[in-house]
Amino acid sequence: MQLQRGQKIKLVDLTSLLQITVGLVANIPSGMTIDISCFGIDAQDKLSDDRYFIFYNQKNSPCGSLTSLGSQAGDNEQFQIDLAKLPATIRKLVFTMTIDGQGSMSQLQQSYLRLLENEREIARFSFTGADFDAEKAIMVGELYFKDVWRFAAVGQGFNGGLSALLKHFGGEEATSEENVEAVIQPPPADIIGKLGENISKGFSALVGRMTEKTATPKPTVETSVTTTAVPKKAKLVSLEKQIEKEAPHLVNLAKTLMVSLEKKNLQDIVASVVLVLDASGSMSRQYEKGDVQLVVDKVVPLALHFDDDGKLETWAFAKKQKQLSAVTLKNVKDYVKREWGGWSSWMYHLNAYSNNEPVVMRDIISTFRVSKLPVYVIFISDGGVGYDDQIEKLLVESSHYPIFWQFVGLGGSNYGILERFDKMRGRKVDNCNFFALDDIKRISDKELYDRLLNEFPQWLIEAKKVGVLR
Incomplete structure (x- = not known):
């Protein structure tokens, strides 16, 4: 099934299983780098548990419900999802793309997010750079629970990259390295011990990235509608x-x-x-x-x-x-x-x-x-x-x-x-x-x-x- 931007569909209309794979591809020019991540969000649309932020340096959630598989079957990144194992506190999974370094999302060539059941594609949302301008990040799609599990093809761009995404999901914009560390803390030591040192490294990398952006203006979601002239x-x-x-x-x-x-x-x-x-x-x-x-x-x-x-x-x-x-x-x-x-x-x-x-x-x-x-x-x-x-x-x-x-x-x-x-x-x-x-x-x-x-x-x-x- 080919999904259009803004379309929402019940997962049960695509598959009877709660175990699916989400694959993403970002076709980008040579020399440009894009990170693909998954945010586990609570009922208030917040990243209330950092252990459910799955990215290149944190490959698994503690309960095994979310796993980054890396590059698989032609996809730049695949996430293995077991919705049955997700804790009740996680009500939405948001799949994102973020530019690391120079470039903008307008440079994307034919890209997509697809849903797979046992390696069989059951739905696809395609998009290109024509859908965006100077944004540094995209919220591509989301699995969310509303009576039943559903999927939404979002395709929403953000000017501020990772910082804007974190703010959108309830994080605070950092003004110094100390403030960033106060907002995004590594998991407790006993959890780090269980999951491995990659989690600690991952959060350090995340803090480092945000600290590099502290001199930039406050990120905003691009809405392109009339605004007031009053500060x-x-x-x-x-x-x-x-x-x-x-x-x-x-x-x-x-x-x-x-x-x-x-x-x-x-x-x-x-x-x-x-x-x-x-x-x-x-x-x-x-x-x-x-x-x-x-x-x-x-x-x-x-x-x-x-x-x-x-x-x-x-x-x-x-x-x-x-x-x-x-x-x-x-x-x-x-x-x-x-x-x-x-x-x-x-x-x-x-x-x-x-x-x-x-x-x-x-x-x-x-x-x-x-x-x-x-x-x-x-x-x-x-x-x-x-x-x-x-x-x-x-x-x-x-x-x-x-x-x-x-x-x-x-x-x-x-x-x-x-x-x-x-x-x-x-x-x-x-x-x-x-x-x-x-x-x-x-x-x-x-x-x-x-x-x-x-x-x-x-x-x-x-x-x-x-x-x-x-």
């Missing part, structure tokens, strides 16, 4: 002062948000942010408990950072829909109790006995289809989704527009098509994501922001490449 430090200080003055209860949220924005390299992005609130009758308990107001509080700092007009455009929907007044720092306090007579009034006027997602989606598409900025929609629902066909058609249609949909399930069930985005066909670009929360009060602000921003950066890149964003 990010000045913007952060200004934003914090504004929040402290007008909505001091949101100051800590703004600080936590900045950590997630920097990790995702989104601190300079300008975008319109839209919030959609389910006002059907089944949401009554969520409004009464203050959970919906809590959602508004947590999204406002995101809108203030992305959107230079300082407003969070907001809709409510049940059987009918209505665009509410935009949320700002001046009206955010008790917004769901005060706006348009309060949430109980919303339910009355919008016929709360059913929820009709398509009606509000159509209005948002009509409003933002010609937007000159990326539009990031956070869509809150407690489930009971029953218009699967219409929702799918609207998502396919809006994949041609600069609109990204982040659906969030809030304390409900029966989310229908929202849980089956990976099977959706016909979209110009993957333009939506979904996750569910049983209780928003039980998730940390940091984890919430990380999850909200998990797929938005990749959409920015892909939407730019296919011409959805200018």
Whole structure:
């Protein structure tokens, strides 16, 4: 099977086995060197255990689930993967290419990542330098667990090489050799003894590489979308002062948000942010408990950072829909109790006995289809989704527009098509994501922001490449 950039597929649709081989080839000019690695990432998209970083000087994971086989069967590098042996803490395997020395990924000739079952090729993702510019690293593809194991053909480039990759996976950018060593520590001595001295050498080599780059600017993910002209430090200080003055209860949220924005390299992005609130009758308990107001509080700092007009455009929907007044720092306090007579009034006027997602989606598409900025929609629902066909058609249609949909399930069930985005066909670009929360009060602000921003950066890149964003 030939996979396209951005395509996702269940592994079970390719093989019934959990033991597979991943082979990669980078066709490069003479004199250019590329290192191929595998990062074992946890549920928070972090490299929380350095022993699951497999590269040229660390060939095996401690449990034997990941093994670097080196050059095999025409591939520059092969990794033998046993998903059944992976610890539950590792939820994603990311396969990367990094230039060591001079050159850029635009110089790549026909290259690929392929999946093999017992030496038989079952899928391939091909790419060339035409897909990249001056990037020094590529996140080629990933195996990830989402109910079942799946594969995604990513093809995402990074300007900063290894340093940018480590930062993307939760590491800290080093400013001195001492700081690097504090962030990336070798495994404990007893583990080194078991695995051999190559691990220690490998981490020393990694530290050495990062130290050589300490004089270079902070690496960023190449998104090629409109950014603000305000330096990010000045913007952060200004934003914090504004929040402290007008909505001091949101100051800590703004600080936590900045950590997630920097990790995702989104601190300079300008975008319109839209919030959609389910006002059907089944949401009554969520409004009464203050959970919906809590959602508004947590999204406002995101809108203030992305959107230079300082407003969070907001809709409510049940059987009918209505665009509410935009949320700002001046009206955010008790917004769901005060706006348009309060949430109980919303339910009355919008016929709360059913929820009709398509009606509000159509209005948002009509409003933002010609937007000159990326539009990031956070869509809150407690489930009971029953218009699967219409929702799918609207998502396919809006994949041609600069609109990204982040659906969030809030304390409900029966989310229908929202849980089956990976099977959706016909979209110009993957333009939506979904996750569910049983209780928003039980998730940390940091984890919430990380999850909200998990797929938005990749959409920015892909939407730019296919011409959805200018």
